Amino acid sequence: DGGITQSPKYLFRKEGQNVTLSCEQNLNHDAMYWYRQDPGQGLRLIYYSQIVNDFQKGDIAEGYSVSREKKESFPLTVTSAQKNPTAFYLCASSIPTSGGALVYNEQFFGPGTRLTVL
């Protein structure tokens, strides 16, 4: 079945450590996104990538890094510079509609990774 997978589901990190969250999709989507969700808040965009080997900062990129070496993979690294990394992290992908101007519609989300800093 096509979809987005994220691993691990739960991740625990000690302060000062970098951790990498995995996101893989087999939907053949060009664009991929990383969001952070905190309790009682909406989703905030960390990074996004519209094409392989290219990515842009979102609204809260500080303390995070990404790579996009393959179309199907968009891993997120939470570095020790991120001051408050405990959160639920969601990965998503989308594909523009065909024909005419480039228009993106809905995003498809993975199941999320819950990161806790000990």
Place this chain on the structure above:
Amino acid sequence: GDSVTQMEGPVTLSEEAFLTINCTYTATGYPSLFWYVQYPGEGLQLLLKATKADDKGSNKGFEATYRKETTSFHLEKGSVQVSDSAVYFCALSDPGNTGKLIFGQGTTLQVKP
């Protein structure tokens, strides 16, 4: 900048009650509008969408109409079930065609039997 505002929750209803969750937006251009649903511990699932003014999105008994004149996209359901208990997010697409979505803060719905 572009933004989405949802009614504050939590919303608590009895089974078979009528549901409305308000959503208003501010945007330049003509964004697409979405409602997503999130069940506990899971990612978001697309519930419905509308891509232009006066479009009505519908799915699983939920409906929302894209109202350009009032910049609104309110979610409605005629008769809620316990299984509808979840967090609902209203979102709009970035009119700059980056594919980014701008989300409201989410509204928690609890349906009691």
